[in-house]
Amino acid sequence: MAGRHALTGHLFLLGLCSWAIYVQTTYRIPGGHLLFLLPAVNIAATCLTLILLILRLMGSVSIEEPLHTLFRWVQLTNSAFIVAFGLYNGLVFINARWDMSTLNTVPSKITDIGGNEIDFGYPMHYFWADLQSWRSPKNTERLMLRLSERENLWVGRPVLLQLHAGYFHIPWVSAIEPNREREWLDIINDIPTASRPRQNLTYLYLEQHRWEEVKRLSEQQMKFYPNNLVFIRYVTAVLLNAYRYSEIVALLEPIAKTKSDYQVYGKLGFALAMTGRKAEGMKYLESAILKEPRNYWAYSALGYAHVYTGTPKNAVPYFKRVLEIRPGFPEVQDMLRKIGAAESPPSAR
Amino acid sequence: MKTAGVFKNPRIRLAIAIVLVLAGFFAQQRVAQLDPEAFPLNSLRSLEGLTHYLLGNYQAASAAYRDHFSAVHKQYALPTNDDDEQLGLLLEKNYKKAQLLAKAALERDPSDTFSLLTVSEVALVENKPDETLAFTSTILKHEIDQFDALFLSSFAFVRKQNYGAAIDRVNLALRHSRVQSRVTTLLGTLDTMGALESLPTDQRPWCLLAQYHRYLRIFDPANAKTVRALAEKAIATGDHPADAYLALGILYSKKWQTDEALASFLQATKTDPNHAEALRWAAVTYGKRGDARNEYIFMKAAYDVSPHDSFYANWLADVLMHKLGDYQQALSLTLNSLTVLPATSDSYERLGEIYSLLGNYADSIKAYGSALRLNRKNFNAYLGLGGSFREIGNTEEAIRTYKAAIALRPYSWYPHIGLANVYHGLSRYNDAIIEYEQGIALGNNDPAQLIALCGMYGESSRFNKAVECFKKALQIRPNDVTARKRLADAEKNLVLSRGGGVE
Numbered sequence: 107m108a109g110r111h112a113l114t115g116h117l118f119l120l121g122l123c124s125w126a127i128y129v130q131t132t133y134r135i136p137g138g139h140l141l142f143l144l145p146a147v148n149i150a151a152t153c154l155t156l157i158l159l160i161l162r163l164m165g166s167v168s169i170e171e172p173l174h175t176l177f178r179w180v181q182l183t184n185s186a187f188i189v190a191f192g193l194y195n196g197l198v199f200i201n202a203r204w205d206m207s208t209l210n211t212v213p214s215k216i217t218d219i220g221g222n223e224i225d226f227g228y229p230m231h232y233f234w235a236d237l238q239s240w241r242s243p244k245n246t247e248r249l250m251l252r253l254s255e256r257e258n259l260w261v262g263r264p265v266l267l268q269l270h271a272g273y274f275h276i277p278w279v280s281a282i283e284p285n286r287e288r289e290w291l292d293i294i295n296d297i298p299t300a301s302r303p304r305q306n307l308t309y310l311y312l313e314q315h316r317w318e319e320v321k322r323l324s325e326q327q328m329k330f331y332p333n334n335l336v337f338i339r340y341v342t343a344v345l346l347n348a349y350r351y352s353e354i355v356a357l358l359e360p361i362a363k364t365k366s367d368y369q370v371y372g373k374l375g376f377a378l379a380m381t382g383r384k385a386e387g388m389k390y391l392e393s394a395i396l397k398e399p400r401n402y403w404a405y406s407a408l409g410y411a412h413v414y415t416g417t418p419k420n421a422v423p424y425f426k427r428v429l430e431i432r433p434g435f436p437e438v439q440d441m442l443r444k445i446g447a448a449e450s451p452p453s454a455r
Numbered sequence: 456m457k458t459a460g461v462f463k464n465p466r467i468r469l470a471i472a473i474v475l476v477l478a479g480f481f482a483q484q485r486v487a488q489l490d491p492e493a494f495p496l497n498s499l500r501s502l503e504g505l506t507h508y509l510l511g512n513y514q515a516a517s518a519a520y521r522d523h524f525s526a527v528h529k530q531y532a533l534p535t536n537d538d539d540e541q542l543g544l545l546l547e548k549n550y551k552k553a554q555l556l557a558k559a560a561l562e563r564d565p566s567d568t569f570s571l572l573t574v575s576e577v578a579l580v581e582n583k584p585d586e587t588l589a590f591t592s593t594i595l596k597h598e599i600d601q602f603d604a605l606f607l608s609s610f611a612f613v614r615k616q617n618y619g620a621a622i623d624r625v626n627l628a629l630r631h632s633r634v635q636s637r638v639t640t641l642l643g644t645l646d647t648m649g650a651l652e653s654l655p656t657d658q659r660p661w662c663l664l665a666q667y668h669r670y671l672r673i674f675d676p677a678n679a680k681t682v683r684a685l686a687e688k689a690i691a692t693g694d695h696p697a698d699a700y701l702a703l704g705i706l707y708s709k710k711w712q713t714d715e716a717l718a719s720f721l722q723a724t725k726t727d728p729n730h731a732e733a734l735r736w737a738a739v740t741y742g743k744r745g746d747a748r749n750e751y752i753f754m755k756a757a758y759d760v761s762p763h764d765s766f767y768a769n770w771l772a773d774v775l776m777h778k779l780g781d782y783q784q785a786l787s788l789t790l791n792s793l794t795v796l797p798a799t800s801d802s803y804e805r806l807g808e809i810y811s812l813l814g815n816y817a818d819s820i821k822a823y824g825s826a827l828r829l830n831r832k833n834f835n836a837y838l839g840l841g842g843s844f845r846e847i848g849n850t851e852e853a854i855r856t857y858k859a860a861i862a863l864r865p866y867s868w869y870p871h872i873g874l875a876n877v878y879h880g881l882s883r884y885n886d887a888i889i890e891y892e893q894g895i896a897l898g899n900n901d902p903a904q905l906i907a908l909c910g911m912y913g914e915s916s917r918f919n920k921a922v923e924c925f926k927k928a929l930q931i932r933p934n935d936v937t938a939r940k941r942l943a944d945a946e947k948n949l950v951l952s953r954g955g956g957v958e
Binding site: 257286289292302303304305312314315331334335431432434436 | 744751815882934935936941944947952
């Protein structure tokens, strides 16, 4: 009976160890070197528990004095360690799982990196990185790395940390990734003709709604690669959906002078109309229609341009043309109804 | 009697059982690491070969495996196949007959690689390394970096004690992710290694041995430790240290120890600044770390020291186009390569892509045309050509080209997305939907294509589906303004189509 209890105890400790390792690698607490010892001691304790468990399973083997007393002490100390780590990791777990704070992205830089592979027949890796501290730049913070993270990091690489405040105000890190923005900017500075990093950076800024930077980078891109319109068509489509008309005008007006392209004319025309240059905008939209007369978008854009600039009556023929190409288009039918209602005498309302 | 008594002790019995289980486990682990095609274990001779190999008796291992492969070959070879017959005769060591058969085949086709390899091997057996080198150079002229030819020429250089050239040949062979086309190359390697290891210690070419173990590592990862030890010895004795650092770096690289790998490659380039392969590996390692700038610098250096090697020209062009996007420089490089190197379908395909990225679609179409004339099955050339036709507004040709690409590779999503874009431009929304859906079903997971599909649902007035689709897209890209704006449009149209009003 006592043997069965002891066996259950070892299994419990082994489970607790495994869970503690999972917690430490998932909800990582950045800190000094001492804090980093915890997972190492934890792994050692796990190994020791495993050995003790195997010895327990080989119950027929008797250990004689003075080894028996030593064995008991090792068991007790190990159990005490594991329970202490279990409690600590319980705190770490709750700190992360109950954390409702906003994710904070913190820039840092790798100052040292280390780790190794242990081969038990199946290779096991452990890695860590020292990072320039975001709390006090003179110090470093040590953080455990996952294999997937290790592959992309090196000493001196600028990184971004996904830092969480923690329920108990113990900061923890959910991810560490290269600071691509910084690197792309460096490449562009060194090799101005490099278009990939500039395009990638533009897409990043589009996602972050950093419109001024989008405009600046797109202008640079068109300066080096003026004949490739694929990139600028995409960027201005996003800008149009974000109602960034002045940026569209700045980007497409120089292009429209030399390139005859439906999308360039259409987007520029609408953007010009929306930024107070209605007559010029209408001309570009008419030019777009001449290029693709079966495409309803430019008619629709002309119609909306008239509606938004105070001449809704002039929009009617364009909206009607839209319905010829795309019968039953609800928003255009609705628009025509609204324009019609606006023109009705007050008594009819 | 006393011994029997020891075995009766339960503790001793348990200890022996544990030792046996552990030994069995480790033996199983060791054998499981081996590639069963290179080191089979399904006959007595193969067991003998494996045992010799594991003990480091490479020539004995080669002899045993030769018998094993010969027996297997007799069982499975096609009696009417000339190549099979030549290989069978080589495995049987019937070199005269193999040579006669190969020479007869060469009279019919002087560039027949298999027969040239056979006569090269026989020349080596007859200890005529110069003849081997002449035959292999014929192969390498029309089939750049042919693996077996490079290894055979390496063995020939070993016979001439020109270990530096032997190392170069192994480096050239191992820079590709392919291995031998016939088992005699592997057996020849074991033979050559055995011969080199029988030399007095002070005469052994440590670095070359490390290179041959690099090759064996492909089939048996346990060779990594040997490569390391041999490379370190080569460095310590000054035996081709740049190649030794290269071998060390590659080992680290395979274990994802990129910092150590890079340090080794940089040391190799410091030792020999004209070592193109070390420069390339340094570039590749920088690339792996996401450092495109240094990747470019080192790849450019590799190309500069080896400008007539299409391998480095292709790598540099790839970095320029896909990492840096420096299309002007990629254009000069590719045009230059086409004047000094044999024109291939791939080089014209690259030229087509560069012209297309520069917005020069007329020249792009011409270049893709040349690529397809040289290889009618160049799938990427069809894709590029389709895109260029679309850009100049020749949608009929674009559709025809994408359909040809689909016929070539029905399970690739690329031509479906290309075709969808063409239909989108033509306002053929239902056709575009079919192609986008197929492209996504075949594995395209780019959120931009999903958003394009959602847009098509909206354009074809399937607002319900558009709303669902945009919501799904926003789960992937929550900040996408296009998806947000178009979701709002689709919701508005959905309400209106149901007779509701929208203010």
